[in-house]
Amino acid sequence: MRISDVLRFKGDRVLTVSPDSDVRHLVTVLAEHRIGAVVVSTDGTTVDGIASERDVVRALAERGAAVLAEPITAIHTAEVHVAAPDTHLEELMRLMTDRRIRHVPVVADGVLCGIVSIGDVVKNRIDELETERTALADYISGAR
Template identity: 60%
Template sequence: MLIGTILRSKGSEVTTVSPAATVRELLARLAEHNIGAVVVSTDGVTIEGIVSERDVVRRLHDRGAEVLDAPVSAIMTTEVTTVGPDANVDSLRRTMTTQRFRHVPVVDGDRLVGIVSIGDVVKSAIEELETEKASLVDYLHR
């Protein structure tokens, strides 16, 4: 299965936040959209970073509550792993597991076109297994 297949099913909407937004504003955006990470982007098309709930928790632990008024750029990850819509989901699942991250922006060329979470990847694996199971059961009942 390809990443583009996941995007066709879940949609390509990506929640972004400006690097100048405060961490407090970031938290409001995460809560409002019930998500665990956002892409940091000035224009909604290019990727300047990514920031997750984990980033916030770690910085709160390190720096205390003053981090809430700091800009997102102060806590974001700037070296962002991305994937294209034609990438293989199995390969991405292995990468996400070994590198221990849960959200990967999808880019087509230099343009942000979606985001996939580990939940999306696991869901696609389960759907694939269910399809294979149904095919095998059908084959056995012939």
């Protein structure tokens, strides 16, 4: 299975925030949409960075509540690992595990076209295993 298959079921909507937004705005967006990360983008189509709940928590621990007034660029990750829609999920899982990241923007021809979280990958894997289990149970019981 490929990332494009996950996006087909999940959808390709990606929330972005401007790099000149402050961290308080980031926290509001994350909470309102119940998401763990947001792509930082000047134009909504390119990936300039990514900002996550982890980034906020680390910055708060280091600098205190004053960080909420700082620009997102003060806490975001600028070197973002991205994947193409035709990337196999096994490769994506390896990237997420090796790099200890939970969100990967999906980019095609330099344009942001989705985002995949570790939760999306786990859900997909559980669905695959359930389908296999059902097929094996049907085969064993003869109920094809």
